[in-house]
Amino acid sequence: MDSALLRFLDLVQRELSADDALIELGGKPPADPRAVWCALPNGSRLVARFAEPPREPAEVSRRLEELSAAFAGLSSGGGGQRPAHGGSTHRLDDELEVLAQRAGALGAVVVDDTSPVIWGTSEPRRDEADVDYALLLAQWADDVEHAGVNLIDLLELDDLALEQTLATTSLGPGERETIAGHLQKIRERGSRSPNAWRRQVAIARAIDRVRGPAASEGSTHGRFVGQDEQVGVYARSFASIYRLVLAYPGPFSELQAEGAVQHALPHIERLVLALPPIDPRPGAKIVRLHRPS
Known part of the structure; x- marks a missing residue:
């Protein structure tokens, strides 16, 4: 797993005050009330796990959906183009x-x-x-x-x-x-x-x-x-x-x-x-997003 994705999962865990954050592929969605999840565009699931069931699961779910939008940018950033206004x-x-x-x-x-x-x-x-x-x-x-x-x-x-x-x-x-x-x-x-x-x-x-x-x-x-x-x-x-x-x-x-x-x-x-690489102008090099290690 690359460092950018690990940083993203750390961010999810920190933002939601969760015990853990992970991405699951395949199998059944978690039924544990201590887990909140949402579907990702590539067919996997973004899951946040808590020590206790969240008091406001709907609000936690909304915030997790918002964070999942950032994952969409990460997962398409390995060389794809970044739209100017999208x-x-x-x-x-x-x-x-x-x-x-x-x-x-x-x-x-x-x-x-x-x-x-x-x-x-x-x-x-x-x-x-x-x-x-x-x-x-x-x-x-x-x-x-x-x-x-x-x-x-x-x-x-x-x-x-x-x-x-x-x-x-x-x-x-x-x-x-x-x-x-x-x-x-x-x-x-x-x-x-x-x-x-x-x-x-x-x-x-x-x-x-x-x-x-x-x-x-x-x-x-x-x-x-x-x-x-x-x-x-x-x-x-x-x-x-x-x-x-x-x-x-x-x-x-x-x-x-x-x-x-x-x-x-x-x-x-x-x-x-979450930003993918910047499209180069003619004659310029691609500028990739720098993420601290």
């Missing part, structure tokens, strides 16, 4: 959208410590949804704002209006050309509304705070809090290598963020551990 990915993105709303954040994402993959996001998925682009976008936003202008405002301008606006700054011709180049590259990724641009830039800056050059600053015991005029960031580590990151437009209520994350993190962890 299965475990869709459930994870939905959960992050709900979390962002409860926490009062502009957005929420899940990244890991080293790869370019954004495993989950509260935002609609696009081709540029990776850490490398987020770090570039954060740097470009900083470059523009150092010139005394707002990136979101500039993205709404046509070429002539952009040239006129940049001409009113103290930038030299070369610097204006560089910023115009940044804006062109951002626009090539697709158009957005001003609010959608604002969310994307905030999320990019939040990712930069936890994965960029200054990532170690403000981080203690797997928890990161950063608050400044550009962006507010609340991040929590989980499963050894992953980061759940909330992005705010500026200073925020740390208490509200902490409460929302505490409530959502166990379910988010289950969904992340």
Whole structure:
């Protein structure tokens, strides 16, 4: 049995406070009132065993069914493709959208410590949804704002209006050309509304705070809090290598963020551990889900 499946069974046992968790194939379903089970897509059964019959077997059964959805992602992850908006990915993105709303954040994402993959996001998925682009976008936003202008405002301008606006700054011709180049590259990724641009830039800056050059600053015991005029960031580590990151437009209520994350993190962890490999972009390698040993 592979380590990912063993971790999944450990998770089931821990989440349900069961004595044991196992997968059965064939035979009759357990009749013992101390056992709760559900069918899995591959024809086997996921079983949780308790020392005593559960007080609320219907609720335990419901939670076991929810956990079994994670197994469906695990059992298909040995090289299969991950749909862009389906299965475990869709459930994870939905959960992050709900979390962002409860926490009062502009957005929420899940990244890991080293790869370019954004495993989950509260935002609609696009081709540029990776850490490398987020770090570039954060740097470009900083470059523009150092010139005394707002990136979101500039993205709404046509070429002539952009040239006129940049001409009113103290930038030299070369610097204006560089910023115009940044804006062109951002626009090539697709158009957005001003609010959608604002969310994307905030999320990019939040990712930069936890994965960029200054990532170690403000981080203690797997928890990161950063608050400044550009962006507010609340991040929590989980499963050894992953980061759940909330992005705010500026200073925020740390208490509200902490409460929302505490409530959502166990379910988010289950969904992340269920994700199969990421489909490679042309010319890229498959990025397999890293699970701690």
